[in-house]
Amino acid sequence: MEDLTDGRWQDEVLVVPADETVSAAAGPSLNDAFARLDPADRLVFLSRSISGPIVFTTSFGLEDQALTHLIAEAGIDCRFATLDTGRLFPETHTVWAATEQRYGIRIQAFYPRAGALEALVHQHGINGFYQSLDARHACCGVRKVEPLDRALAGTAAWLTGLRAGQSGSRQALEFVSYDPVRRLLKVNPLLDWSRDRVAAFVHQANVPYNALHDKGFLSIGCAPCTRAVAPGEPERSGRWWWEQDQTRECGLHLTPDGRLVRTGKPS
Numbered sequence: 001m002e003d004l005t006d007g008r009w010q011d012e013v014l015v016v017p018a019d020e021t022v023s024a025a026a027g028p029s030l031n032d033a034f035a036r037l038d039p040a041d042r043l044v045f046l047s048r049s050i051s052g053p054i055v056f057t058t059s060f061g062l063e064d065q066a067l068t069h070l071i072a073e074a075g076i077d078c079r080f081a082t083l084d085t086g087r088l089f090p091e092t093h094t095v096w097a098a099t100e101q102r103y104g105i106r107i108q109a110f111y112p113r114a115g116a117l118e119a120l121v122h123q124h125g126i127n128g129f130y131q132s133l134d135a136r137h138a139c140c141g142v143r144k145v146e147p148l149d150r151a152l153a154g155t156a157a158w159l160t161g162l163r164a165g166q167s168g169s170r171q172a173l174e175f176v177s178y179d180p181v182r183r184l185l186k187v188n189p190l191l192d193w194s195r196d197r198v199a200a201f202v203h204q205a206n207v208p209y210n211a212l213h214d215k216g217f218l219s220i221g222c223a224p225c226t227r228a229v230a231p232g233e234p235e236r237s238g239r240w241w242w243e244q245d246q247t248r249e250c251g252l253h254l255t256p257d258g259r260l261v262r263t264g265k266p267s
């Protein structure tokens, strides 16, 4: 692990107020610095570089659990948040509780707006997401995207567990990029880790993890939209498996025109 206290990094530490203009300019600098650090040091570096609130949104997947461990161990001043869509697996709630207990933290839950959810189910039915892409996006919009907007309100930096190896479209991501829609820095400290490396880290550190991972589930989201995958299948092939689009995403990491947020430059 790099020693961040020996002054070598001093010249590169940026003070980034929670101001959209300065944050946008800081993205590429942080991105360059991250490339030379390991994930634990990236978190420390970020916390020293950002003066506004940092939020980590977890869905309790393997990467998120590793990140929770690193954040807690480093004592990073960071708010934990999760989106409880109302359709999660019981195993996800179990690992959520185990994580809070292990690290002595509270993970703030964001729920869908009741009125929007009632209207969604009335229009499309309780499992309407199987019927059309529009209905699926509408469901993700109500259950995930709108609550995420509330979870990130006023945030300077958004920590995620995204990895480049998770899908072809995620290979274009950067460690740090400016999200011009949400006006914050999006930070992916585990971007260059492989799934095997994350799994080894979780097991070595005895981090709580979702029991579904032992049953062939690689990427875990809502229960009706997630299934186990066979050995060798792409990591995210168990998500919305009935859809043909190979770049399937729930909308949390997309721009309004459907692209993954990946540019480090303001736009």
Ligand code: SF4
Pocket: 085, 087, 129, 136, 137, 139, 140, 141, 143, 144, 221, 222, 224, 225, 250
């Ligand atoms: Fe709805 Fe499925 Fe999206 Fe969950 S993953 S919000 S159940 S469409």
